[in-house]
Amino acid sequence: MASLASLPQELVDMIFDDLSPTNIGKVRLISRDHNARFKGLFWYHVFQPLQIDLRPSCVERLTELGDDFEVASHIHDITIQPRRHQELKVSLITPLLTKAFVGLPHIKNIDIKVAYGTNGFDYWKPVMDAVIKSKRRTVEGISGPRAGIQMSKFKLSESQMKGYHNTFINLKSLDITVSVQCERPGLTERFWSFIENIGNQMERLTMRTTRTSTSIPLPNVYGGFLPVNFNLPKLKELRLVDVAVTPMDLKKLLGNVEMEVIDISQCRMMNPKVDWFEVLKHLRDGNFTKIKELRFMISSQHGSELYDLPNLLIDINGDWTSGGDSCRVILRSGLAKHDTVQKNLWDELGANDDQDEFWSSLTDSKWTLPRATRWKRLQIATETYRSAMSRLGYVYSSEYDGQQAWIVQEEYDRKAAEIREEEALDTSQ
Known part of the structure; x- marks a missing residue:
């Protein structure tokens, strides 16, 4: 009878898929042959992924793991998740992390998990500094804190940019959340220059923003937010959520005709009807035939006085060129x-x-029907009302114009009532 140690790897993977590290450890104890065959699998299950917080004692234990070459060779993915309300001692943590990363020569993926509502940069910087100082050029994937990193923090010096560029030469995947109020051309260009600086090998990019303003940002003098010659030559998957872009910017991001996944959600355009058509037409005319997943969520949750498209979702899974x-x-x-x-x-x-x-044609002529535009019209009315009320100032201020506030409120109530009457009439028919 064949033993476990002699089975093909495919069968071993199926058998051991649901086993805990404890049970795999017991299998190792059966014989020397079993130990030799399954110890790598054991370490893989123990350390994939490895999760730490940023207490000095925890980082020091990571350093101890790196002292064992066999153990260190199986540590590929590290999740950094600070404890809630944990006080971060950057001056202490950065050198400790650097020392730990030096002893871990096979790190591939780093995931920084930080709760919403905190300053993501405070956690991003010590981790990235440690990777750079330890010269961990093996890193292929980075997932940044969802808390959001202020876009202004990416105003890096030439030496800092060089450090990122020389270290992340094998970076293939980046998932980053940026905190903005309303993009300014100078800030966005510096941010996208940073992305390009580390993106020569990048195949997957996910970027999202957390913002407080619903204003549509204005592009630079060249008509975009990206640098003039921006290029990510190997990009195959692009996912953007609530990012300020123009058609010209998206054409730069979609510069590789080998693109396989495009997922654009809630991004802002100055003229949605014209701009989104231009982007989609670019994909067709540019012969992007390798696309397997295509998703555009247009105008969602963001109103515009230049209303010309309802909230719309275009969704494709599979070969979009086939019949x-x-x-x-x-x-x-x-x-x-x-x-x-x-x-x-x-x-x-x-x-x-x-x-x-x-x-x-795409919507069977439904895109201009009152029932298709109703939600967007109510959304625009609500945003217009909130903007007008905010300009009037604090209600108890001596400069507060109560009469004007009453006019604004009455206008909003009238528009909202008309829209809801439309809805009630449609529902009753």
């Missing part, structure tokens, strides 16, 4: 429901050169 209606188009139907249309996006883009004709 059949593989594209799912979802748009609002009233305040609580949705309409779904199945289309072939590749064919629609090939058949229409006019944006109005395209959007009409």
Whole structure:
């Protein structure tokens, strides 16, 4: 009878898939052959991923693991999750982390998990500084804190940029959340220069923002937010959430025709109807035939006085160039429901050169119907009301204009009532 140690690796993986490290350890004790065969699997289950907080004592234990070469060789993924309300001693943690990383020559992925509402940069910086000082060029993936890093923090010196560039030469995946109020051209260019600086080998980029302002940011004098010659030559997966971009910026980000995944959600355009059509047309005319997943959530949650598109979702999974209606188009139907249309996006883009004709065909002429625009109209009315009220100042201030506030409130109530009457009439029919 064949022993476990003699089985093919595929069968071993299936058998051991649900076993705990404790049980795998027991298998190692059966014989020398079993120990030799399964000790690597044991260490893998123990240390993948390895999670630490940023207490000095915890980082010192990580250093001790690195002192054992066999153990260190199995530590590839590290999750850094500080304790809640943990006081961070940066001057102490950075050298300790540096020492620990020096002893871990096979680190591939670093995930910094920080609770929402904290300053993500305070945790990002000591970890990145330690990676750079330890010259850990093996790192292939970084997931930054969801708490958000202030965009202004990426104003790095030439030597700092060089340190990032020389260290992250093998970086393939970056997931980063940036905190902004409203993007300013200078800040955004510096941030995207940082991304380009470490992105020569980058294949997967996820970027999202946390913001407090609903204002549409204004691009630079060149009509964009990215540097003029921006390029990520090997990018295959792009995911953006609530990021200020222009069609020109997206064309730069989508510079590699080998793109496989594009997921754009809640990003802001100055002229949505025209701009999003231009981006989609670029994918069709640029012959992006390798796309396996394509998702655009357009105008979601962000109003504009230049309203020209309802909230709209374009969703494709699979080969978007093949025949059949593989594209799912979802748009609002009233305040609580949705309409779904199945289309072939590749064919629609090939058949229409006019944006109005395209959007009409893609949505079966539903994009201008009152029930499709109702949610967006209410959203715009609400945002306009809030903006007007905020400009009036504090209600108990001596400069507060109560009469004007009453006018603003009455105008909003009138618009909201009209929209809700439309909804009630639709529902009753």
